[in-house]
Amino acid sequence: MKKYLYFIFACVLTLSLASCDDDDQYSIESVIIGRAWTGDVGMNADNGEPLFSTFTFGGDGFGEEYQYYSYDGAQYEYYRFQWWWEDDFSNNLVLNYGRAGTSFMDNVRVTGNQLRGTFHISDDSPGFNFILEME
Incomplete structure (x- = not known):
């Protein structure tokens, strides 16, 4: 009987440890894939007017960003980007806009219907804490 209890305990322990192998980024x-996320990431238009953005992330590793004027909602700019996780151990996203440069979303997390993190327009820019609402 004792052998069976040890065997059951070993199986339960093995299963519980295996479930810890999933990285947070995959969840x-x-x-985030297939949904629209809208909010302020600290961007301004050329004339200094504040903007808000809507991001979509595709399962193919590409995404889109639409920028709108905060005061009237008129579209300002559109970008297509390639996105990927910075590495397997973090929740940092790299957004490669091609000729327009590379931006970063660091410490990405989802709470409820909100995507949160810190947005960096470039590698050496100060971060802007953001909250994007799921549409």
């Missing part, structure tokens, strides 16, 4: 990825 975040399954939530």
